[in-house]
Amino acid sequence: MSIVAENLTWGVRRKTIVRGVSLSAAPGETLGLIGPNGSGKSSLLRLLAGLKRPHTGRVEIFGQDIAQVSRRALSQQVAFVQQSAATDTNVTVRDVVRLGRTPHRSALAGWTAADEAAVTTALTHVDMLGHTAQAWQTLSGGERQRVHIARALAQSPRVMFLDEPTNHLDIHHQIEILRMVRDLDLTSIVALHDLNLAAMFCDRIVVLQAGSVIAGGSPENVLTETLLRKVFRVEAGVTRSLYHGRPHIHFTAA
CATH class of the missing domain: 3.40.50.300 (P-loop containing nucleotide triphosphate hydrolases)
Structure with missing residues (x-):
C-alpha cells in the first residue's frame, strides 16, 4: 500500500x-x-x-x-494542494512552480538541469507550459489551480x-x-x-x-x-x- x-x-x-x-x-x-x-x-x-x-x-x-x-x-x-492560495507578489507561473523544487535543493545549491526538467514536465502535465512567463495575477481560477498542481508535481x-x-x-x-x-x-x-x-x-x-x-x-x-x-x-x-x-x-x- x-x-x-x-x-x-x-x-x-x-x-x-x-x-x-x-x-x-x-x-x-x-x-x-x-x-x-x-x-x-x-x-x-x-x-x-x-x-x-x-x-x-x-x-x-x-x-x-x-x-x-x-x-x-x-x-x-508527499505534495499537498490546498483549496486556494493568493499572493500580492508580482510573480510568474514559472516562479510559482519553481517553489516545488525546494525540498530537493540545499540552501547553497544552484538551479540544476534536473530542477528545470521537473518544472517543465510539471507545467506540461497541467497544460500550462505556454503560460510560463505569464503573471500570476492575470490567471483565471482554473489556471491558478492547475499551477498549484504543477507546483506539487514539481516536487516529484x-x-x-x-x-x-x-x-x-x-x-x-x-x-x-x-x-x-x-x-x-x-x-x-x-x-x-x-x-x-x-x-x-x-x-x-x-x-x-x-x-x-x-x-x-x-x-x-x-x-x-x-x-x-x-x-x-x-x-x-x-x-x-x-x-x-x-x-x-x-x-x-x-
Missing part, C-alpha cells in the same frame, strides 16, 4: 475532530474523502500528509512511519493530497482538474464536496461523519440512497450514468 493510516485521532482543546480513523490507499489509486461540512476531511488530509501530528495512531507512506521521517524527506515524497512526489481542489471553480474546470488528477501516475487522496464528481473520478470513496469513517469502498457500493439520507440528510435517487457508467445522484427537490 502507498498509504496506511491506523486509528488516527486528533482534536483541538476538548473537541475531537478526527476520531479513530483507519484507511489505506493503493499505488496509483485515487481515493476520495466525502462528508458533510465539519466532518473532518481537511483535518484528516493534514494528518495523512504529516502537516499535523495525531494524538493517537500512525501513518505509513510506502512502509515508513512518517513520524520518523524528516520534514524535508517527507516533502520529497509519489503521493498527492488535495483539499477540495475544485472549490469555487465552474463545472468545466472542475471536471478538467479532476480528470487530470485521476490520470496522473500517482496515489492521490482528494477531499471533495461534490458527490457526483467523487463518483465520477474516484476509484474508492471514504465517507466521514463527525470525524469517524462511516463507510468505504467503490462508488457503486458507497453512494446509496440510504447512506445519502443518513449522512447527508437528503432524499436522492442513485442511477448509473450513461456517460461514464458510474453512479449518478439525482437530488429530490423539496
Whole structure:
C-alpha cells in the first residue's frame, strides 16, 4: 500500500475532530474523502500528509512511519494542494512552480538541469507550459489551480493530497482538474464536496461523519440512497450514468 493510516485521532482543546480513523490507499489509486461540512476531511488530509501530528495512531507512506521521517524527506515524497492560495507578489507561473523544487535543493545549491526538467514536465502535465512567463495575477481560477498542481508535481512526489481542489471553480474546470488528477501516475487522496464528481473520478470513496469513517469502498457500493439520507440528510435517487457508467445522484427537490 502507498498509504496506511491506523486509528488516527486528533482534536483541538476538548473537541475531537478526527476520531479513530483507519484507511489505506493503493499505488496509483485515487481515493476520495466525502462528508458533510465539519466532518473532518481537511483535518484528516493534514494528518495523512504529516502537516499535523495525531494524538493517537500512525501513518505509513510506502512502509515508513512518517513520524520518523524528516520534514524535508517527507516533502520529497508527499505534495499537498490546498483549496486556494493568493499572493500580492508580482510573480510568474514559472516562479510559482519553481517553489516545488525546494525540498530537493540545499540552501547553497544552484538551479540544476534536473530542477528545470521537473518544472517543465510539471507545467506540461497541467497544460500550462505556454503560460510560463505569464503573471500570476492575470490567471483565471482554473489556471491558478492547475499551477498549484504543477507546483506539487514539481516536487516529484509519489503521493498527492488535495483539499477540495475544485472549490469555487465552474463545472468545466472542475471536471478538467479532476480528470487530470485521476490520470496522473500517482496515489492521490482528494477531499471533495461534490458527490457526483467523487463518483465520477474516484476509484474508492471514504465517507466521514463527525470525524469517524462511516463507510468505504467503490462508488457503486458507497453512494446509496440510504447512506445519502443518513449522512447527508437528503432524499436522492442513485442511477448509473450513461456517460461514464458510474453512479449518478439525482437530488429530490423539496
